[in-house]
Amino acid sequence: MARPDQVQDEELRELFVDAQGSMRTGQANDAVKTVVKALHRLLELKPELTTEELEPRPGWKMPFLTRWPQLGANFVEGSLAKHEPEIEFVKDNFALSEAITYYEFTIETAIKRGV
Amino acid sequence: MKFGLFYELQLPKPAGQPQWNPEDEHKIYHDMLDQVELADSLGFDYVFEVEHHFLEEYSHSSAPEMMMAALSQRTKNIRLGHGIVLMPPGYNHPARVAERISALDLLSDGRVEFGTGESASTMEMGGFEVEREQKKAMWEECTREAANMMVQTPYQGFQGQFFSMPPRNVIPKPQQNPHPPLWVAASRRETTMLAARFGMGSLGFGFETPEELAERTNEYYRIIREECYPIGHAINPGLAVLTTFMMGQTDQEALERSANGPAFFAHSLGYYYNPITGGKHQPGEKNLYDSFLESNKKQNTLSAKTGFVKEEDIRKDEPEEEVQRALYRAARTGTAVGTVDRVREMLLTYEENNLDVMIFVAQCGDRKHEHIMESIELFGKEILPEFKERHETHHKPWREEQLATVDFPINSSI
Numbered sequence: 381m382a383r384p385d386q387v388q389d390e391e392l393r394e395l396f397v398d399a400q401g402s403m404r405t406g407q408a409n410d411a412v413k414t415v416v417k418a419l420h421r422l423l424e425l426k427p428e429l430t431t432e433e434l435e436p437r438p439g440w441k442m443p444f445l446t447r448w449p450q451l452g453a454n455f456v457e458g459s460l461a462k463h464e465p466e467i468e469f470v471k472d473n474f475a476l477s478e479a480i481t482y483y484e485f486t487i488e489t490a491i492k493r494g495v
Numbered sequence: 496m497k498f499g500l501f502y503e504l505q506l507p508k509p510a511g512q513p514q515w516n517p518e519d520e521h522k523i524y525h526d527m528l529d530q531v532e533l534a535d536s537l538g539f540d541y542v543f544e545v546e547h548h549f550l551e552e553y554s555h556s557s558a559p560e561m562m563m564a565a566l567s568q569r570t571k572n573i574r575l576g577h578g579i580v581l582m583p584p585g586y587n588h589p590a591r592v593a594e595r596i597s598a599l600d601l602l603s604d605g606r607v608e609f610g611t612g613e614s615a616s617t618m619e620m621g622g623f624e625v626e627r628e629q630k631k632a633m634w635e636e637c638t639r640e641a642a643n644m645m646v647q648t649p650y651q652g653f654q655g656q657f658f659s660m661p662p663r664n665v666i667p668k669p670q671q672n673p674h675p676p677l678w679v680a681a682s683r684r685e686t687t688m689l690a691a692r693f694g695m696g697s698l699g700f701g702f703e704t705p706e707e708l709a710e711r712t713n714e715y716y717r718i719i720r721e722e723c724y725p726i727g728h729a730i731n732p733g734l735a736v737l738t739t740f741m742m743g744q745t746d747q748e749a750l751e752r753s754a755n756g757p758a759f760f761a762h763s764l765g766y767y768y769n770p771i772t773g774g775k776h777q778p779g780e781k782n783l784y785d786s787f788l789e790s791n792k793k794q795n796t797l798s799a800k801t802g803f804v805k806e807e808d809i810r811k812d813e814p815e816e817e818v819q820r821a822l823y824r825a826a827r828t829g830t831a832v833g834t835v836d837r838v839r840e841m842l843l844t845y846e847e848n849n850l851d852v853m854i855f856v857a858q859c860g861d862r863k864h865e866h867i868m869e870s871i872e873l874f875g876k877e878i879l880p881e882f883k884e885r886h887e888t889h890h891k892p893w894r895e896e897q898l899a900t901v902d903f904p905i906n907s908s909i
Contacts, residue, residue: 382688382714403692404724449685451631473656475632476724480692484685 382487389495392421396490399483403476411479415486416453416467422486423465425495430463449485451478496846496882496890497909499541499854500534500871501578501737502527504556507759507784507861520555526864527562528569530857533868535570537875538883540908542566543578543610543698543854548586549618552783553763560595567603574908575603578698578854579612579680582641583633584658585623586614592637593644593665600669607669608908610698611638612680616767617774633657635726638677642727645674676731676906687711687734691718694730694903698854703736705844712849716897729906732898733851738830740855741862742870746833752866753832755791759860762787784861831855835877846882849893851909 384396395418402411423429432444443460452471459466504523508515531542544562547554556562563575580592600607613630614620620627636655644650649664669675678696681687690697697715701707712734719732739757743749763783767773830845831838831853845853855874857867894909 383717400722404722406724450628452628470628475635477631477635477689477693480689481631481685484688488684 382484382491384487386491387487387495389421389425392418392425392490392495395421396483396487399479403479403483406476408474408476408479409472411476412453412474412482415479415482418486418490419448419467422490422493422495426493429489429493430460430465447485449478449481451481453482496842496850496886497540497852498874498879498882499543499574499576499735499852500531500539500858501854501856502542502544502556502562502858503547503554503760503856504544505553505760505763505859506555507552507763507787508782510784510788511782513780513782522864523555523858524562526867527858528565530864530867530871531566531573532569534871534875535573537871538879539573539871539875541574541576541608541852541854543576543608545578546581546586547614547616547619548581549622549778550616550763550767551778551781553767560599563599563607564602567599567606572606574606574608575599576608576678577610579610579678581614581619582611582637583613583623583625583630584637585625585633586619587637589637589641589658590644590650590660590663590665593641594667596641596675597645597665597667597669600671600675601667605670605675607671607675608678608696609675610678610680611695615682617770618767618776621774629657634679638679639726642674642677645669646728671906673728673904673906676729676733676908677727678731678733678735684711687715688718691715691732692722692724694719694723694725694727694732696731696733696735696851696907699734699736701736702738705848705850708734708736708845708850709848719898720900723901723903725903729904730901731907732894732901732905733907733909735852735854736845736850737854737856739859740831740838740857740870740874741866742832742838742873743834746837749833749837749870752862752870754860754862755787756860756862757856758791759784759787760856762790831874835873838874839878839881842878842882846885846890849890851890851894 384393387393387396395414399411399414429444433441434444435441445460445465452474453467453469456466456468506519506523544559545554545556546559548557559577566575581587596607596609613634636657640653644665645668649662652662653660678698679690680700681690681697682700687697715734741749741753743752830841857870
C-alpha cells in the first residue's frame with residue numbers, strides 16, 4: 381500500500397497530498413514539480429539513498445536512484461556518480477501518466493524506508 | 496480466476512545456422528492458430544499477442560492484428576487480446592489503431608481486449624524514430640484519443656503535442672459499448688498503479704509472486720475506488736499476471752518439455768531490452784540462440800537438468816531491481832510447469848490472492864508445438880473446469896464487492 385497517510389514525516393506527507401490534488405485536477409506539471417520537492421525532502425531525511433546501490437546481476441552494481449524515472453525531470457549527468465543528485469527539467473510540459481509514475485516511485489520509496 | 500495464453504511468436508534460429516529454415520515462420524504462425532483454436536474449444540478465456548518490431552528470434556509478431564483477424568474466424572468464444580498495441584504515433588497513428596480495433600471487434604462479435612503500451616527496446620524506438628523520453632506522454636495522448644475516436648460521432652478532432660487531426664468520423668465503430676476493455680502493459684509496480692488511476696486493466700509482465708500480487712491487488716482496487724480518473728469512456732478493472740506454462744504426465748516430462756523455453760525467453764528479452772546489447776544488435780547477423788546455449792552452459796539454469804528449484808532458493812538470489820527480477824524469474828520459476836497436481840496447487844495460491852487473470856507463456860524458445868498442444872489439452876480438461884466454477888461462485892462476488900462504490904461505467908470481460 382502507498383498512501384500519503386502512511387508517510388511519517390509531516391512535510392513529506394503534505395507534499396504527497398499536494399501532488400495527489402494536482403493529479404486529480406489534471407495539473408501534471410504542478411504534480412511533477414511537487415514530487416521533485418518530495419524527492420529532495422526524502423533525500424534530506426534519508427541521505428543514504430544517494431549512495432545506496434542495486435545489484436541487478438552478480439557483479440554489476442548501479443545507484444538505486446537510477447530507478448528514478450527519466451521522463452523529463454532528470455538527474456543532471458554525473459550528479460549521481462558524485463553522490464550529489466541534482467534534478468534538471470529538460471522539458472516544460474508533462475503528461476499525467478508521467479506525473480503518476482514519478483509520484484508512485486517516490487511515495488513507495490518513502491514508505492519502504494519508513495520515513 | 497480466468498486463464499489466457501500469451502504469444503510473442505518466438506523463433507530461435509537453428510543452432511549453428513546463420514538463418515532460419517525457409518518454412519520456419521510459416522510454421523509458427525500456423526501452429527499458433529491451431530493452439531488457440533484448441534484452447535478456445537476447451538474454454539480458455541483469453542489470448543494475448545504482442546506487437547514487436549525487428550526483435551529477431553525474440554518476437555516475430557509484428558502484425559498481431561492479422562493473426563487476430565484470422566483467429567476471429569477460427570474461434571468462437573475466446574477473447575482476442577492485443578498484448579499490446581504500440582501507441583506512440585511513430586508506430587501506429589491513433590486513427591488507424593481505432594479503425595483496426597473496431598473492425599476486429601465487429602469481425603469477432605465483440606471479443607476484443609484493447610491492450611496498449613509504449614515499447615522499450617532501442618531496436619524498435621530507433622527503427623521508428625520514437626523518442627524514449629516522450630514515449631509515455633505519447634502513449635497517454637494517443638490512447639485517450641483512440642478511445643475518443645471509437646466513441647465520438649464524428650470525432651471532434653484534436654490538436655495535440657504528438658499528433659493532430661481535423662474532425663473526421665472514424666469508422667467503423669466497435670461492437671462493444673462504449674469501446675473494448677482497455678489494458679496497459681505493466682512491467683513495474685508503478686505502472687500497475689497508473690493503470691488503476693486511469694481505470695485500465697494491468698497486464699503484469701513482472702512474473703509477480705502470490706505475495707506481491709496480494710499487496711498490489713489491494714492497492715489497485717483501492718485506487719480504482721478512490722483515485723480513478725478514467726482515460727477511456729468505461730473502466731476495465733483487472734489484474735493479469737504472466738507465468739510460464741508446460742504440463743506433462745510426470746514432473747520430469749514437463750521439465751524436459753519446458754527445457755530451454757523460459758530460459759531463452761529471458762535471455763532474448765534481456766538482450767534486446769538492455770540498451771547496451773540491444774542497441775548494438777547487428778540486424779540479420781547474430782544467432783541469439785547460439786549465444787544463449789553458450790551462456791546456458793556457464794550458468795546451468797536448465798531446470799530439466801537440475802530439477803525443480805525450491806521457491807525459497809530462487810527467492811534468495813533474486814535481483815532487487817524490478818525488471819531484472821522479472822527476467823530472473825522468467826528463466827527460473829515454473830509456476831505452471833509440472834503435473835496436474837503441481838500446477839493446480841501453484842495456481843490455487845494466486846486464486847487465493849484474488850488474481851483476475853493468469854496468462855500462460857506456452858510458446859517460447861525451442862519448445863515443440865505438439866507439447867504445447869498436449870499441455871493446453873491437459874490443462875483444459877483436468878484443471879480449468881474447477882477454476883471456472885469458482886470464478887463464478889467466489890471471484891465474481893468478490894469483484895462486485897470491490898467495485899460496489901464505483902460510479903464509472905465498466906466494460907470488463909472478467
